[in-house]
Amino acid sequence: FAKAWVTGRVRREELERELSAQLFRARELGAKVDHLDGHQHLHLLPGVRSVVEGIAAREGLPLRWPDALPRASWLRAPGPAVKTTVLAVLARTAPRARPGVRRVSAGGVFEAGRLDESALLSVLDSLPAGDFELGCHPGEGAPHVPEDPAWTYGWEAELAALTSPRVKAKLVERGITLANYGELQRASAS
Incomplete structure (x- = not known):
């Protein structure tokens, strides 16, 4: 997709139709769509962003915006460092x-x-203060990401962290309230 986008083969009208059709189909299948985002954050690409924001405005849905800069300690491998820098920019x-x-x-x-x-x-x-999404991948077993086998996720470590009494205490200490996008959407509508 990125190659097609860079070479100008992604047509705005087709993108709008496809994304709208995907949203319609998800709802048709019973999904309660509470926000928009893009796989691998493709919705950040200029041209794509404006289409996705148009749909978000039309549908009244919040949009995931990965603008938090990664901590330097996470930028050890060259591939992730390039990707995270481009996304943040x-x-x-x-x-x-x-x-x-x-x-x-x-x-x-x-x-x-x-x-x-x-x-x-x-x-x-x-x-920071305000609404903030924290992305994570908790789970059990050995991680396997078919689209990129080089990705490694510490699913079990994240599951343990998310259920940790120390983490729960930190949430209380910082006054952090856990919510999902649906709750944010309802709060902004009222």
């Missing part, structure tokens, strides 16, 4: 959101899969 240099679009700052996107208890506590200590 795209998110932070994008024009203001159009009226009716609520971008929800997202972090942990770059750290996801490596958020053990210590790392999660550190992220919680650095959260």
Whole structure:
């Protein structure tokens, strides 16, 4: 997709139709769509961003906005360092959101899969005020990501961190209220 986008083969009208059709189909299948985002954050690409923001405004849905810079300790491997830098630049240099679009700052996107208890506590200590999405990939068993076998996620470590009494205590200490996008959407509508 990125190659097609760079070479100008992604047509805005087709993108709008496809994304609208996907949203319609998800709802038709019973999904309660409570926000928009893009696989691998493709919605940050100029041209794609404006289409996605148009749909978000039309549908009254918040938009995941991964603008939180990754911590330097997460930028050890060259591949992730390039990707995270490009994503952060795209998110932070994008024009203001159009009226009716609520971008929800997202972090942990770059750290996801490596958020053990210590790392999660550190992220919680650095959260800004306001609504914030923390991306993570908890689970059990050996991780396998078919689209990129080089990705490694510490699913079990993240599950343990997210259920840790120390993390729960940190949430209380910082006055952090856990919510999902649906709750944010209802709060902004009222």
